[in-house]
Amino acid sequence: MAAAAQLRGLRVGRHGQGVRLVFDLNRRLTAAPVIRSVGEVLHIELPGIQHWLGRPVVPALGPLQGGAEMNESAAGLVLRLPLRETVRWRSFSLGPRGGASQRLVLDLMPVVGxxxxxxxxxxxxxxxxxxxxxxxxxxxxxxxxxxxxxxxxxxxxxxxxxxxxxxxxxxxxxxxxxxxxxxxxxxxxxxxxxxxxxxxxxxxxxxxxxxxxxxxxxxxxxxxxxxxxxxxxxxxxxxxxxxxxxxxxxxxxxxxxxxxxxxxxxxxxxxxxxxxxxxxxxxxxxxxxxxxxxxxxxxxxxxxxxxxxxxxxxxxxxxxxxxxxxxxxxxxxxxxxxxxxxxxxxxxxxxxxxAPPADSAWSATRHVLGKAENLADVADRYGLSVEALRLANNLPHGEGQPGVHLRVPIMGA
Ligand SMILES: [Zn+2]
Incomplete structure:
Protein backbone atom coordinates (compact mmCIF):
# COMPACT_ATOMS: atom_id res chain seq x y z
CA MET A 1 0.00 0.00 0.00
CA ALA A 2 1.27 3.46 -0.84
CA ALA A 3 2.28 5.84 1.93
CA ALA A 4 -0.47 8.19 3.06
CA ALA A 5 -0.75 11.52 1.30
CA GLN A 6 0.25 14.48 3.40
CA LEU A 7 -1.33 17.83 4.09
CA ARG A 8 1.50 20.33 3.84
CA GLY A 9 -0.34 23.54 4.35
CA LEU A 10 -3.66 25.33 4.40
CA ARG A 11 -4.24 28.79 2.99
CA VAL A 12 -7.39 30.81 3.60
CA GLY A 13 -8.41 33.92 1.70
CA ARG A 14 -11.39 35.96 0.62
CA HIS A 15 -13.09 34.77 -2.53
CA GLY A 16 -16.05 36.76 -3.84
CA GLN A 17 -18.71 36.91 -1.13
CA GLY A 18 -17.15 34.00 0.73
CA VAL A 19 -13.80 32.41 1.46
CA ARG A 20 -11.51 30.01 -0.35
CA LEU A 21 -9.50 27.34 1.45
CA VAL A 22 -6.58 25.81 -0.41
CA PHE A 23 -5.14 22.58 0.97
CA ASP A 24 -1.61 21.89 -0.27
CA LEU A 25 -1.00 18.18 -0.65
CA ASN A 26 2.04 16.20 -1.73
CA ARG A 27 -0.13 14.16 -4.06
CA ARG A 28 -3.63 13.71 -5.32
CA LEU A 29 -6.37 12.49 -3.00
CA THR A 30 -7.31 8.89 -3.69
CA ALA A 31 -10.92 9.47 -2.60
CA ALA A 32 -13.22 12.48 -2.61
CA PRO A 33 -13.27 14.58 0.56
CA VAL A 34 -16.47 14.31 2.57
CA ILE A 35 -17.85 17.72 3.47
CA ARG A 36 -20.93 18.36 5.53
CA SER A 37 -22.21 20.98 7.89
CA VAL A 38 -23.35 19.81 11.30
CA GLY A 39 -25.11 22.63 13.07
CA GLU A 40 -22.76 25.60 12.88
CA VAL A 41 -19.67 23.50 12.23
CA LEU A 42 -18.27 22.47 8.86
CA HIS A 43 -16.76 18.97 8.84
CA ILE A 44 -14.11 18.27 6.24
CA GLU A 45 -12.91 14.68 6.03
CA LEU A 46 -9.83 14.09 3.93
CA PRO A 47 -9.55 10.32 3.44
CA GLY A 48 -6.06 8.85 3.41
CA ILE A 49 -4.39 12.11 4.48
CA GLN A 50 -1.79 12.52 7.20
CA HIS A 51 -1.05 15.89 8.62
CA TRP A 52 2.52 16.97 8.17
CA LEU A 53 3.00 20.41 9.70
CA GLY A 54 1.82 22.20 12.82
CA ARG A 55 -1.78 23.10 13.56
CA PRO A 56 -3.60 24.73 10.67
CA VAL A 57 -4.30 28.41 11.25
CA VAL A 58 -7.81 29.46 10.25
CA PRO A 59 -8.58 33.16 10.67
CA ALA A 60 -11.99 34.69 11.38
CA LEU A 61 -12.97 35.58 7.84
CA GLY A 62 -16.32 35.79 6.04
CA PRO A 63 -18.46 32.86 7.20
CA LEU A 64 -15.57 31.38 9.22
CA GLN A 65 -15.64 32.02 12.94
CA GLY A 66 -11.90 31.37 13.12
CA GLY A 67 -10.00 28.43 14.57
CA ALA A 68 -10.14 24.77 13.63
CA GLU A 69 -10.23 21.47 15.41
CA MET A 70 -8.28 18.65 13.83
CA ASN A 71 -8.35 14.90 14.39
CA GLU A 72 -6.16 12.32 12.73
CA SER A 73 -7.16 8.71 12.44
CA ALA A 74 -6.16 5.70 10.39
CA ALA A 75 -8.86 6.64 7.89
CA GLY A 76 -7.59 10.16 7.41
CA LEU A 77 -7.81 13.68 8.67
CA VAL A 78 -10.91 15.45 9.95
CA LEU A 79 -11.06 19.22 10.23
CA ARG A 80 -13.89 21.00 12.02
CA LEU A 81 -14.36 24.68 11.27
CA PRO A 82 -16.85 26.69 13.35
CA LEU A 83 -19.10 28.88 11.18
CA ARG A 84 -20.77 32.24 11.70
CA GLU A 85 -23.49 31.58 9.13
CA THR A 86 -24.92 28.89 6.90
CA VAL A 87 -22.74 28.19 3.90
CA ARG A 88 -22.84 26.23 0.72
CA TRP A 89 -19.63 24.90 -0.75
CA ARG A 90 -17.92 23.42 -3.71
CA SER A 91 -14.57 21.73 -3.98
CA PHE A 92 -12.25 20.81 -6.80
CA SER A 93 -8.70 19.59 -7.32
CA LEU A 94 -5.89 21.41 -9.07
CA GLY A 95 -2.85 19.55 -10.32
CA PRO A 96 0.72 20.69 -9.65
CA ARG A 97 1.58 23.57 -11.94
CA GLY A 98 4.07 26.46 -11.84
CA GLY A 99 5.87 25.10 -8.80
CA ALA A 100 2.67 24.66 -6.78
CA SER A 101 1.88 21.33 -5.19
CA GLN A 102 -1.26 19.28 -5.66
CA ARG A 103 -4.12 21.38 -4.31
CA LEU A 104 -7.61 20.79 -3.05
CA VAL A 105 -9.69 23.95 -3.28
CA LEU A 106 -12.77 24.45 -1.11
CA ASP A 107 -14.96 27.52 -1.64
CA LEU A 108 -17.43 28.47 1.08
CA MET A 109 -20.16 30.91 0.16
CA PRO A 110 -22.94 32.44 2.26
CA VAL A 111 -26.27 30.89 1.31
CA VAL A 112 -28.33 32.95 -1.12
CA GLY A 113 -32.08 33.24 -0.91
CA ALA A 355 -46.75 12.89 6.07
CA PRO A 356 -46.00 15.57 8.70
CA PRO A 357 -42.24 15.51 9.53
CA ALA A 358 -41.81 13.86 12.94
CA ASP A 359 -40.09 16.81 14.67
CA SER A 360 -42.21 19.49 13.01
CA ALA A 361 -44.96 21.74 14.32
CA TRP A 362 -47.47 19.69 12.33
CA SER A 363 -49.12 16.44 13.26
CA ALA A 364 -52.15 14.65 11.89
CA THR A 365 -55.32 13.57 13.60
CA ARG A 366 -58.72 12.12 12.62
CA HIS A 367 -61.94 14.01 12.33
CA VAL A 368 -65.18 12.05 12.05
CA LEU A 369 -67.56 13.87 9.73
CA GLY A 370 -70.72 14.77 11.65
CA LYS A 371 -74.28 14.59 10.27
CA ALA A 372 -74.69 18.36 10.27
CA GLU A 373 -71.22 19.01 8.85
CA ASN A 374 -69.97 19.38 5.32
CA LEU A 375 -66.42 19.23 3.98
CA ALA A 376 -66.15 23.02 3.85
CA ASP A 377 -66.83 23.21 7.62
CA VAL A 378 -64.10 20.66 8.33
CA ALA A 379 -61.63 22.25 5.93
CA ASP A 380 -62.24 25.64 7.51
CA ARG A 381 -61.83 24.32 11.03
CA TYR A 382 -58.41 22.80 10.29
CA GLY A 383 -57.03 25.58 8.10
CA LEU A 384 -57.34 23.68 4.82
CA SER A 385 -59.10 24.30 1.54
CA VAL A 386 -61.75 21.77 0.54
CA GLU A 387 -59.46 20.68 -2.31
CA ALA A 388 -56.54 20.04 0.06
CA LEU A 389 -58.86 18.04 2.34
CA ARG A 390 -60.06 16.01 -0.65
CA LEU A 391 -56.52 15.41 -1.91
CA ALA A 392 -55.20 14.34 1.49
CA ASN A 393 -58.07 11.90 1.95
CA ASN A 394 -58.37 10.76 -1.65
CA LEU A 395 -62.03 11.82 -1.67
CA PRO A 396 -63.96 12.02 -4.93
CA HIS A 397 -66.03 15.09 -5.72
CA GLY A 398 -69.35 15.47 -3.93
CA GLU A 399 -69.89 15.53 -0.18
CA GLY A 400 -68.32 13.05 2.21
CA GLN A 401 -70.59 10.55 3.97
CA PRO A 402 -71.36 11.32 7.65
CA GLY A 403 -69.19 9.10 9.86
CA VAL A 404 -66.28 9.04 7.40
CA HIS A 405 -62.87 9.43 9.08
CA LEU A 406 -60.96 12.38 7.67
CA ARG A 407 -57.25 12.86 8.11
CA VAL A 408 -56.68 16.47 9.21
CA PRO A 409 -53.67 18.46 10.45
CA ILE A 410 -52.88 20.01 13.78
CA MET A 411 -50.81 22.99 12.69
CA GLY A 412 -48.29 24.63 14.97
CA ALA A 413 -47.92 28.38 14.98
ZN1 LIG B 1 -37.77 25.65 -17.52
Missing amino acids: TAVESSRSHPVAGAGRPIVVCLDPGHGGHDPGAIGARGTREKDVVLDVALSLARLIRSTPGMRLVMSRDTDRYVPLMDRMHLGLAQRADLFVSIHADAFPERTVSGSTVWALSQTGATSAAARWLARTQNAADPLLGDVQSGVHDLMLNEVLINMTQTAAMNAAAAAADLMIRGLAGVEDLHNAAVQHANFVVLRAPDVPSMLVETAFISNPQEEQRLRDPDFRQLLARTMHDAVLAHFVN
Whole structure:
Protein backbone atom coordinates (compact mmCIF):
# COMPACT_ATOMS: atom_id res chain seq x y z
CA MET A 1 0.00 0.00 0.00
CA ALA A 2 1.27 3.46 -0.84
CA ALA A 3 2.28 5.84 1.93
CA ALA A 4 -0.47 8.19 3.06
CA ALA A 5 -0.75 11.52 1.30
CA GLN A 6 0.25 14.48 3.40
CA LEU A 7 -1.33 17.83 4.09
CA ARG A 8 1.50 20.33 3.84
CA GLY A 9 -0.34 23.54 4.35
CA LEU A 10 -3.66 25.33 4.40
CA ARG A 11 -4.24 28.79 2.99
CA VAL A 12 -7.39 30.81 3.60
CA GLY A 13 -8.41 33.92 1.70
CA ARG A 14 -11.39 35.96 0.62
CA HIS A 15 -13.09 34.77 -2.53
CA GLY A 16 -16.05 36.76 -3.84
CA GLN A 17 -18.71 36.91 -1.13
CA GLY A 18 -17.15 34.00 0.73
CA VAL A 19 -13.80 32.41 1.46
CA ARG A 20 -11.51 30.01 -0.35
CA LEU A 21 -9.50 27.34 1.45
CA VAL A 22 -6.58 25.81 -0.41
CA PHE A 23 -5.14 22.58 0.97
CA ASP A 24 -1.61 21.89 -0.27
CA LEU A 25 -1.00 18.18 -0.65
CA ASN A 26 2.04 16.20 -1.73
CA ARG A 27 -0.13 14.16 -4.06
CA ARG A 28 -3.63 13.71 -5.32
CA LEU A 29 -6.37 12.49 -3.00
CA THR A 30 -7.31 8.89 -3.69
CA ALA A 31 -10.92 9.47 -2.60
CA ALA A 32 -13.22 12.48 -2.61
CA PRO A 33 -13.27 14.58 0.56
CA VAL A 34 -16.47 14.31 2.57
CA ILE A 35 -17.85 17.72 3.47
CA ARG A 36 -20.93 18.36 5.53
CA SER A 37 -22.21 20.98 7.89
CA VAL A 38 -23.35 19.81 11.30
CA GLY A 39 -25.11 22.63 13.07
CA GLU A 40 -22.76 25.60 12.88
CA VAL A 41 -19.67 23.50 12.23
CA LEU A 42 -18.27 22.47 8.86
CA HIS A 43 -16.76 18.97 8.84
CA ILE A 44 -14.11 18.27 6.24
CA GLU A 45 -12.91 14.68 6.03
CA LEU A 46 -9.83 14.09 3.93
CA PRO A 47 -9.55 10.32 3.44
CA GLY A 48 -6.06 8.85 3.41
CA ILE A 49 -4.39 12.11 4.48
CA GLN A 50 -1.79 12.52 7.20
CA HIS A 51 -1.05 15.89 8.62
CA TRP A 52 2.52 16.97 8.17
CA LEU A 53 3.00 20.41 9.70
CA GLY A 54 1.82 22.20 12.82
CA ARG A 55 -1.78 23.10 13.56
CA PRO A 56 -3.60 24.73 10.67
CA VAL A 57 -4.30 28.41 11.25
CA VAL A 58 -7.81 29.46 10.25
CA PRO A 59 -8.58 33.16 10.67
CA ALA A 60 -11.99 34.69 11.38
CA LEU A 61 -12.97 35.58 7.84
CA GLY A 62 -16.32 35.79 6.04
CA PRO A 63 -18.46 32.86 7.20
CA LEU A 64 -15.57 31.38 9.22
CA GLN A 65 -15.64 32.02 12.94
CA GLY A 66 -11.90 31.37 13.12
CA GLY A 67 -10.00 28.43 14.57
CA ALA A 68 -10.14 24.77 13.63
CA GLU A 69 -10.23 21.47 15.41
CA MET A 70 -8.28 18.65 13.83
CA ASN A 71 -8.35 14.90 14.39
CA GLU A 72 -6.16 12.32 12.73
CA SER A 73 -7.16 8.71 12.44
CA ALA A 74 -6.16 5.70 10.39
CA ALA A 75 -8.86 6.64 7.89
CA GLY A 76 -7.59 10.16 7.41
CA LEU A 77 -7.81 13.68 8.67
CA VAL A 78 -10.91 15.45 9.95
CA LEU A 79 -11.06 19.22 10.23
CA ARG A 80 -13.89 21.00 12.02
CA LEU A 81 -14.36 24.68 11.27
CA PRO A 82 -16.85 26.69 13.35
CA LEU A 83 -19.10 28.88 11.18
CA ARG A 84 -20.77 32.24 11.70
CA GLU A 85 -23.49 31.58 9.13
CA THR A 86 -24.92 28.89 6.90
CA VAL A 87 -22.74 28.19 3.90
CA ARG A 88 -22.84 26.23 0.72
CA TRP A 89 -19.63 24.90 -0.75
CA ARG A 90 -17.92 23.42 -3.71
CA SER A 91 -14.57 21.73 -3.98
CA PHE A 92 -12.25 20.81 -6.80
CA SER A 93 -8.70 19.59 -7.32
CA LEU A 94 -5.89 21.41 -9.07
CA GLY A 95 -2.85 19.55 -10.32
CA PRO A 96 0.72 20.69 -9.65
CA ARG A 97 1.58 23.57 -11.94
CA GLY A 98 4.07 26.46 -11.84
CA GLY A 99 5.87 25.10 -8.80
CA ALA A 100 2.67 24.66 -6.78
CA SER A 101 1.88 21.33 -5.19
CA GLN A 102 -1.26 19.28 -5.66
CA ARG A 103 -4.12 21.38 -4.31
CA LEU A 104 -7.61 20.79 -3.05
CA VAL A 105 -9.69 23.95 -3.28
CA LEU A 106 -12.77 24.45 -1.11
CA ASP A 107 -14.96 27.52 -1.64
CA LEU A 108 -17.43 28.47 1.08
CA MET A 109 -20.16 30.91 0.16
CA PRO A 110 -22.94 32.44 2.26
CA VAL A 111 -26.27 30.89 1.31
CA VAL A 112 -28.33 32.95 -1.12
CA GLY A 113 -32.08 33.24 -0.91
CA THR A 114 -34.52 34.68 1.54
CA ALA A 115 -35.97 32.83 4.48
CA VAL A 116 -39.26 34.25 5.64
CA GLU A 117 -40.94 33.08 8.81
CA SER A 118 -44.64 32.50 8.68
CA SER A 119 -46.15 35.09 10.98
CA ARG A 120 -49.85 34.29 11.37
CA SER A 121 -50.67 32.28 14.44
CA HIS A 122 -53.33 29.62 14.65
CA PRO A 123 -55.61 28.63 17.53
CA VAL A 124 -54.50 24.96 17.42
CA ALA A 125 -50.79 25.29 18.14
CA GLY A 126 -48.33 22.41 18.35
CA ALA A 127 -44.70 22.30 19.43
CA GLY A 128 -41.82 21.63 17.08
CA ARG A 129 -40.00 23.30 14.26
CA PRO A 130 -41.78 24.81 11.25
CA ILE A 131 -42.06 22.77 8.07
CA VAL A 132 -39.64 24.24 5.52
CA VAL A 133 -40.88 24.58 1.95
CA CYS A 134 -38.39 25.73 -0.68
CA LEU A 135 -39.78 27.24 -3.89
CA ASP A 136 -37.56 27.42 -6.92
CA PRO A 137 -38.92 29.45 -9.86
CA GLY A 138 -36.90 28.30 -12.88
CA HIS A 139 -34.52 30.44 -14.94
CA GLY A 140 -34.31 34.24 -14.41
CA GLY A 141 -31.97 37.08 -15.30
CA HIS A 142 -30.12 36.43 -18.56
CA ASP A 143 -31.83 33.04 -18.85
CA PRO A 144 -35.44 33.60 -20.04
CA GLY A 145 -36.28 29.89 -20.21
CA ALA A 146 -38.74 28.94 -22.94
CA ILE A 147 -40.41 31.72 -24.93
CA GLY A 148 -43.93 31.44 -26.35
CA ALA A 149 -45.02 32.54 -29.83
CA ARG A 150 -46.39 35.79 -28.36
CA GLY A 151 -43.15 36.48 -26.55
CA THR A 152 -44.22 35.24 -23.10
CA ARG A 153 -41.11 34.33 -21.15
CA GLU A 154 -41.05 31.27 -18.91
CA LYS A 155 -38.95 33.07 -16.27
CA ASP A 156 -41.66 35.74 -15.76
CA VAL A 157 -44.61 33.35 -15.67
CA VAL A 158 -43.03 30.91 -13.21
CA LEU A 159 -41.85 33.73 -10.93
CA ASP A 160 -45.40 35.07 -10.74
CA VAL A 161 -46.82 31.62 -9.93
CA ALA A 162 -44.10 31.11 -7.31
CA LEU A 163 -44.74 34.50 -5.67
CA SER A 164 -48.47 33.71 -5.39
CA LEU A 165 -47.68 30.29 -3.95
CA ALA A 166 -45.17 31.92 -1.58
CA ARG A 167 -47.89 34.22 -0.20
CA LEU A 168 -50.09 31.20 0.49
CA ILE A 169 -47.29 29.26 2.20
CA ARG A 170 -46.31 32.28 4.28
CA SER A 171 -49.86 32.53 5.59
CA THR A 172 -49.91 28.82 6.53
CA PRO A 173 -49.29 28.30 10.26
CA GLY A 174 -46.24 26.20 11.11
CA MET A 175 -44.60 26.62 7.71
CA ARG A 176 -41.44 28.47 6.78
CA LEU A 177 -40.83 29.63 3.24
CA VAL A 178 -37.51 29.74 1.40
CA MET A 179 -37.14 30.92 -2.21
CA SER A 180 -34.23 30.48 -4.59
CA ARG A 181 -35.21 33.79 -6.18
CA ASP A 182 -38.03 36.28 -5.70
CA THR A 183 -36.89 38.72 -8.37
CA ASP A 184 -35.79 38.46 -11.99
CA ARG A 185 -32.26 37.22 -11.41
CA TYR A 186 -30.21 34.28 -12.54
CA VAL A 187 -29.42 31.61 -9.94
CA PRO A 188 -27.07 28.74 -10.91
CA LEU A 189 -28.54 25.26 -10.62
CA MET A 190 -26.07 24.19 -7.95
CA ASP A 191 -27.04 27.18 -5.78
CA ARG A 192 -30.70 26.21 -6.04
CA MET A 193 -29.94 22.66 -4.98
CA HIS A 194 -27.70 23.81 -2.14
CA LEU A 195 -30.35 26.17 -0.81
CA GLY A 196 -32.71 23.25 -0.25
CA LEU A 197 -29.93 21.35 1.51
CA ALA A 198 -28.67 24.22 3.65
CA GLN A 199 -32.19 25.19 4.74
CA ARG A 200 -33.05 21.52 5.41
CA ALA A 201 -36.14 21.83 3.26
CA ASP A 202 -38.92 19.31 3.85
CA LEU A 203 -40.06 19.87 0.30
CA PHE A 204 -38.34 21.48 -2.67
CA VAL A 205 -40.58 22.55 -5.55
CA SER A 206 -39.02 23.72 -8.79
CA ILE A 207 -41.51 25.53 -11.05
CA HIS A 208 -41.21 25.66 -14.84
CA ALA A 209 -43.29 25.98 -18.01
CA ASP A 210 -42.64 23.40 -20.67
CA ALA A 211 -41.71 23.83 -24.30
CA PHE A 212 -41.65 21.41 -27.18
CA PRO A 213 -40.99 21.88 -30.89
CA GLU A 214 -44.44 20.43 -31.69
CA ARG A 215 -46.86 23.27 -30.83
CA THR A 216 -49.89 21.05 -30.21
CA VAL A 217 -48.27 19.32 -27.24
CA SER A 218 -49.94 20.47 -24.00
CA GLY A 219 -50.53 19.74 -20.33
CA SER A 220 -48.80 19.59 -16.96
CA THR A 221 -46.03 17.23 -15.97
CA VAL A 222 -44.61 16.58 -12.52
CA TRP A 223 -41.11 15.19 -12.18
CA ALA A 224 -39.45 13.60 -9.20
CA LEU A 225 -35.86 12.47 -8.93
CA SER A 226 -35.28 8.83 -9.54
CA GLN A 227 -32.24 6.94 -8.35
CA THR A 228 -32.14 4.79 -11.42
CA GLY A 229 -32.47 7.73 -13.78
CA ALA A 230 -34.91 8.71 -16.43
CA THR A 231 -38.32 7.17 -17.09
CA SER A 232 -38.14 7.69 -20.81
CA ALA A 233 -36.01 8.99 -23.61
CA ALA A 234 -37.94 12.27 -23.34
CA ALA A 235 -36.96 12.52 -19.67
CA ARG A 236 -33.31 12.02 -20.54
CA TRP A 237 -33.56 14.71 -23.19
CA LEU A 238 -35.22 17.11 -20.75
CA ALA A 239 -32.69 16.44 -18.00
CA ARG A 240 -29.93 17.20 -20.48
CA THR A 241 -31.46 20.47 -21.64
CA GLN A 242 -32.36 21.66 -18.12
CA ASN A 243 -28.94 20.77 -16.79
CA ALA A 244 -27.24 22.46 -19.73
CA ALA A 245 -28.57 25.82 -18.48
CA ASP A 246 -25.61 26.05 -16.11
CA PRO A 247 -22.27 26.56 -17.86
CA LEU A 248 -20.35 25.56 -14.73
CA LEU A 249 -22.24 22.34 -14.53
CA GLY A 250 -21.69 21.52 -18.17
CA ASP A 251 -18.01 21.64 -17.36
CA VAL A 252 -18.48 19.50 -14.28
CA GLN A 253 -20.44 16.88 -16.16
CA SER A 254 -17.86 16.50 -18.87
CA GLY A 255 -14.85 16.50 -16.56
CA VAL A 256 -16.33 15.23 -13.29
CA HIS A 257 -13.72 17.27 -11.44
CA ASP A 258 -16.17 18.60 -8.92
CA LEU A 259 -15.76 16.36 -5.92
CA MET A 260 -18.76 17.89 -4.19
CA LEU A 261 -20.95 16.68 -7.03
CA ASN A 262 -19.54 13.19 -6.63
CA GLU A 263 -20.31 13.36 -2.96
CA VAL A 264 -23.89 14.40 -3.66
CA LEU A 265 -24.30 11.48 -6.03
CA ILE A 266 -22.85 9.09 -3.46
CA ASN A 267 -25.20 10.38 -0.79
CA MET A 268 -28.17 9.73 -3.06
CA THR A 269 -28.30 6.15 -1.81
CA GLN A 270 -30.84 7.29 0.76
CA THR A 271 -34.27 6.51 -0.57
CA ALA A 272 -36.50 8.04 2.11
CA ALA A 273 -36.36 11.48 0.51
CA MET A 274 -37.16 10.00 -2.87
CA ASN A 275 -40.17 8.12 -1.54
CA ALA A 276 -41.45 11.31 0.08
CA ALA A 277 -40.87 13.19 -3.17
CA ALA A 278 -42.80 10.57 -5.12
CA ALA A 279 -45.74 10.81 -2.70
CA ALA A 280 -45.77 14.62 -2.83
CA ALA A 281 -45.42 14.63 -6.61
CA ASP A 282 -48.34 12.22 -6.89
CA LEU A 283 -50.56 14.61 -4.90
CA MET A 284 -49.33 17.49 -7.03
CA ILE A 285 -50.31 15.77 -10.26
CA ARG A 286 -53.71 14.75 -8.87
CA GLY A 287 -54.28 18.36 -7.82
CA LEU A 288 -53.24 19.74 -11.19
CA ALA A 289 -55.52 17.26 -12.95
CA GLY A 290 -58.41 19.39 -11.66
CA VAL A 291 -57.27 22.58 -13.40
CA GLU A 292 -55.12 21.56 -16.33
CA ASP A 293 -54.92 18.66 -18.77
CA LEU A 294 -52.11 16.34 -17.85
CA HIS A 295 -49.34 15.82 -20.32
CA ASN A 296 -48.32 12.74 -18.34
CA ALA A 297 -50.87 11.19 -16.02
CA ALA A 298 -48.17 9.68 -13.82
CA VAL A 299 -45.23 11.23 -12.02
CA GLN A 300 -42.20 11.22 -14.31
CA HIS A 301 -38.71 10.48 -13.11
CA ALA A 302 -35.57 12.16 -14.29
CA ASN A 303 -32.14 13.06 -13.11
CA PHE A 304 -32.41 16.86 -12.79
CA VAL A 305 -29.62 18.63 -10.98
CA VAL A 306 -32.03 20.76 -8.94
CA LEU A 307 -33.70 17.58 -7.68
CA ARG A 308 -30.48 15.94 -6.59
CA ALA A 309 -30.05 17.30 -3.07
CA PRO A 310 -29.74 14.31 -0.74
CA ASP A 311 -32.41 14.09 1.95
CA VAL A 312 -34.50 16.85 0.37
CA PRO A 313 -37.71 15.52 -1.20
CA SER A 314 -37.73 17.40 -4.48
CA MET A 315 -40.02 17.76 -7.46
CA LEU A 316 -40.12 19.77 -10.64
CA VAL A 317 -43.51 20.98 -11.90
CA GLU A 318 -43.95 21.81 -15.56
CA THR A 319 -47.12 23.89 -15.20
CA ALA A 320 -48.10 23.97 -18.89
CA PHE A 321 -46.58 24.21 -22.36
CA ILE A 322 -45.66 27.80 -23.15
CA SER A 323 -44.94 26.56 -26.69
CA ASN A 324 -48.64 25.72 -27.16
CA PRO A 325 -50.57 28.89 -28.22
CA GLN A 326 -53.67 28.07 -26.12
CA GLU A 327 -51.58 27.30 -23.07
CA GLU A 328 -49.44 30.38 -23.58
CA GLN A 329 -52.69 32.34 -23.53
CA ARG A 330 -53.70 30.69 -20.26
CA LEU A 331 -50.29 31.31 -18.70
CA ARG A 332 -50.64 35.00 -19.57
CA ASP A 333 -53.87 35.13 -17.55
CA PRO A 334 -53.24 36.23 -13.93
CA ASP A 335 -56.32 34.27 -12.79
CA PHE A 336 -54.93 31.05 -14.24
CA ARG A 337 -51.54 31.63 -12.60
CA GLN A 338 -53.33 32.26 -9.30
CA LEU A 339 -55.29 29.04 -9.78
CA LEU A 340 -52.05 27.13 -10.41
CA ALA A 341 -50.57 28.57 -7.21
CA ARG A 342 -53.66 27.66 -5.16
CA THR A 343 -53.67 24.15 -6.58
CA MET A 344 -49.99 23.66 -5.81
CA HIS A 345 -50.60 24.97 -2.29
CA ASP A 346 -53.42 22.43 -1.86
CA ALA A 347 -51.04 19.64 -2.90
CA VAL A 348 -48.32 20.86 -0.51
CA LEU A 349 -50.84 20.98 2.37
CA ALA A 350 -52.21 17.54 1.50
CA HIS A 351 -48.69 16.10 1.44
CA PHE A 352 -47.93 17.35 4.95
CA VAL A 353 -51.34 16.24 6.25
CA ASN A 354 -50.40 12.76 5.03
CA ALA A 355 -46.75 12.89 6.07
CA PRO A 356 -46.00 15.57 8.70
CA PRO A 357 -42.24 15.51 9.53
CA ALA A 358 -41.81 13.86 12.94
CA ASP A 359 -40.09 16.81 14.67
CA SER A 360 -42.21 19.49 13.01
CA ALA A 361 -44.96 21.74 14.32
CA TRP A 362 -47.47 19.69 12.33
CA SER A 363 -49.12 16.44 13.26
CA ALA A 364 -52.15 14.65 11.89
CA THR A 365 -55.32 13.57 13.60
CA ARG A 366 -58.72 12.12 12.62
CA HIS A 367 -61.94 14.01 12.33
CA VAL A 368 -65.18 12.05 12.05
CA LEU A 369 -67.56 13.87 9.73
CA GLY A 370 -70.72 14.77 11.65
CA LYS A 371 -74.28 14.59 10.27
CA ALA A 372 -74.69 18.36 10.27
CA GLU A 373 -71.22 19.01 8.85
CA ASN A 374 -69.97 19.38 5.32
CA LEU A 375 -66.42 19.23 3.98
CA ALA A 376 -66.15 23.02 3.85
CA ASP A 377 -66.83 23.21 7.62
CA VAL A 378 -64.10 20.66 8.33
CA ALA A 379 -61.63 22.25 5.93
CA ASP A 380 -62.24 25.64 7.51
CA ARG A 381 -61.83 24.32 11.03
CA TYR A 382 -58.41 22.80 10.29
CA GLY A 383 -57.03 25.58 8.10
CA LEU A 384 -57.34 23.68 4.82
CA SER A 385 -59.10 24.30 1.54
CA VAL A 386 -61.75 21.77 0.54
CA GLU A 387 -59.46 20.68 -2.31
CA ALA A 388 -56.54 20.04 0.06
CA LEU A 389 -58.86 18.04 2.34
CA ARG A 390 -60.06 16.01 -0.65
CA LEU A 391 -56.52 15.41 -1.91
CA ALA A 392 -55.20 14.34 1.49
CA ASN A 393 -58.07 11.90 1.95
CA ASN A 394 -58.37 10.76 -1.65
CA LEU A 395 -62.03 11.82 -1.67
CA PRO A 396 -63.96 12.02 -4.93
CA HIS A 397 -66.03 15.09 -5.72
CA GLY A 398 -69.35 15.47 -3.93
CA GLU A 399 -69.89 15.53 -0.18
CA GLY A 400 -68.32 13.05 2.21
CA GLN A 401 -70.59 10.55 3.97
CA PRO A 402 -71.36 11.32 7.65
CA GLY A 403 -69.19 9.10 9.86
CA VAL A 404 -66.28 9.04 7.40
CA HIS A 405 -62.87 9.43 9.08
CA LEU A 406 -60.96 12.38 7.67
CA ARG A 407 -57.25 12.86 8.11
CA VAL A 408 -56.68 16.47 9.21
CA PRO A 409 -53.67 18.46 10.45
CA ILE A 410 -52.88 20.01 13.78
CA MET A 411 -50.81 22.99 12.69
CA GLY A 412 -48.29 24.63 14.97
CA ALA A 413 -47.92 28.38 14.98
ZN1 LIG B 1 -37.77 25.65 -17.52
